[in-house]
Amino acid sequence: MTARLHTPAPQSTVATRLAVTGGEPIVPRGYTLRSVWPRISEDVISRVLAQLRSGLLTEMAALRTVREFESEMAAYHRVRYALATNSGTAALHCALAGVGVEPGDEVVVPALSFIASVAAVIHQQGIPVFADVDPLTYNVTANSIQAALTERTKAVLVVHLHGLPADLDAIRAVTEPRGIPIIEDFAQAVGATYHGRPVGSIGAAGAASLMAGKNLPAGGEGGIVITGDRELRNRAVQLKCFGEAVAVDDDYTLVHETMGWNYRISLLAAVMASQQLFQLDELNTLRREGAAVLDRTLAGLPGFSPPEAIPDVEHVYHMYRFRFDPEAAGLSIDRDQAREALKQVFAAEGVPLVEFQNVPLPGHALMQRRVGYGRGCPWTCHGRGDLHYDIHDYPGALDAIRGSLVVGAPTQAAVANPEAVARYVECFEKVAANLRSFELFAAELDARAPWDNPARLF
Ligand SMILES: Cc1ncc(COP(=O)(O)O)c(C=O)c1O
Numbered sequence: 369m370t371a372r373l374h375t376p377a378p379q380s381t382v383a384t385r386l387a388v389t390g391g392e393p394i395v396p397r398g399y400t401l402r403s404v405w406p407r408i409s410e411d412v413i414s415r416v417l418a419q420l421r422s423g424l425l426t427e428m429a430a431l432r433t434v435r436e437f438e439s440e441m442a443a444y445h446r447v448r449y450a451l452a453t454n455s456g457t458a459a460l461h462c463a464l465a466g467v468g469v470e471p472g473d474e475v476v477v478p479a480l481s482f483i484a485s486v487a488a489v490i491h492q493q494g495i496p497v498f499a500d501v502d503p504l505t506y507n508v509t510a511n512s513i514q515a516a517l518t519e520r521t522k523a524v525l526v527v528h529l530h531g532l533p534a535d536l537d538a539i540r541a542v543t544e545p546r547g548i549p550i551i552e553d554f555a556q557a558v559g560a561t562y563h564g565r566p567v568g569s570i571g572a573a574g575a576a577s578l579m580a581g582k583n584l585p586a587g588g589e590g591g592i593v594i595t596g597d598r599e600l601r602n603r604a605v606q607l608k609c610f611g612e613a614v615a616v617d618d619d620y621t622l623v624h625e626t627m628g629w630n631y632r633i634s635l636l637a638a639v640m641a642s643q644q645l646f647q648l649d650e651l652n653t654l655r656r657e658g659a660a661v662l663d664r665t666l667a668g669l670p671g672f673s674p675p676e677a678i679p680d681v682e683h684v685y686h687m688y689r690f691r692f693d694p695e696a697a698g699l700s701i702d703r704d705q706a707r708e709a710l711k712q713v714f715a716a717e718g719v720p721l722v723e724f725q726n727v728p729l730p731g732h733a734l735m736q737r738r739v740g741y742g743r744g745c746p747w748t749c750h751g752r753g754d755l756h757y758d759i760h761d762y763p764g765a766l767d768a769i770r771g772s773l774v775v776g777a778p779t780q781a782a783v784a785n786p787e788a789v790a791r792y793v794e795c796f797e798k799v800a801a802n803l804r805s806f807e808l809f810a811a812e813l814d815a816r817a818p819w820d821n822p823a824r825l826f
Pocket residue numbers: 455456457458481482484485527553555556576577578579589590591
């Protein structure tokens with residue numbers, strides 16, 4: 369929960385003036401708005417302690433425990449198979465190997481996501497091809513994927529960014545006739561549903577992160593692959609564990625048939641995630657309630673827009689990203705000044721906002737330098753050394769980055785904390801009540817496009 373929060377400040381002029389112009393900040397100076405995540409119940413602690421006391425801490429030592437966790441994840445997602453890994457990036461890599469991506473194959477990846485979505489493709493020596501995102505949903509669309517498909521496309525990786533499911537029916541209408549499998553990266557969307565189905569379970573495979581900051585947090589790092597396809601699952605198992613032959617009973621064989629890594633999950637992470645699964649839906653509901661409060665506030669304020677709400681699609685708000693349009697608010701400042709001013713104004717009030725990414729994925733050094741594993745591989749090793757990525761080919765991603773910000777403190781926790789949500793509401797309303805001084809403050813800023821700064825996360 370929130371650490372050391374204050375009682376509401378009296379409505380004096382100083383209290384209602386923006387802190388950047390000499391008013392009292394919403395979170396008093398010397399205090400920090402910090403929401404705790406993950407929420408670790410006593411049940412989780414007892415379960416992890418019991419595992420620790422058992423001394424069985426590896427998959428090999430406690431295979432049954434890992435298999436039980438995998439069965440729970442499979443059941444929750446209504447698929448046959450789940451495969452626990454030691455990170456979401458590893459899970460993505462396993463899923464890519466599972467659908468049969470081989471060196472030189474093209475894989476379509478959203479232009480806006482966390483770096484792992486594309487790094488996993490390069491790990492498998494695939495060639496990433498980017499699809500633009502919709503500037504309002506922040507997700508790829510059927511049209512942008514269609515535009516990115518070529519003869520060499522082996523798979524399409526769809527990210528449900530910030531917890532909002534992408535439009536999978538429309539995307540499948542494009543990929544299925546060409547026999548191209550979809551991998552769902554649901555790292556930010558565990559527990560979200562699309563037309564009643566859990567995300568991750570709709571494509572050929574789903575891969576998610578169970579890192580401690582995610583909606584379903586394992587202790588530290590972890591990941592999961594889910595699929596209904598036995599062959600796919602077995603290829604993923606081989607990559608996960610030293611390329612070992614897969615036994616009929618799914619035990620280890622110690623026969624190394626092919627190339628593989630060690631992507632096995634720690635037992636402590638597995639049991640923690642297993643216990644957390646019991647409270648996933650409840651905490652996602654809490655997120656939705658927090659988001660609804662913010663939605664109602666923003667819908668009534670000039671220039672602000674809450675995240676898109678799509679019928680029959682359940683968002684789980686891993687992050688709460690809103691848009692601000694200064695023109696719609698009647699302000700004579702540009703969007704870069706407005707975004708920069710919002711960041712500074714909210715920070716001064718003690719309720720931080722972040723960009724999440726300031727550059728689309730194709731603009732990160734990994735894509736710009738294309739060093740890969742050295743000597744430019746996989747690009748140069750597969751006749752694609754001439755491939756260059758230009759962020760201006762992705763206007764939707766640029767618009768999203770320029771026109772929106774994410775609620776922080778930290779990003780994955782604030783929306784699940786009603787106290788923090790209340791402080792953000794106060795701040796949005798304070799800005800709206802002080803639009804002229806906000807405009808004057810913003811007009812003084814020498815703001816530039818976010819992508820003119822070095823690429824970074826947050
Ligand atoms: C969209 C997305 N994909 C993949 C990952 C990678 O997960 P991990 O950090 O567990 O490797 C993340 C995590 O941060 C993510 O946000």
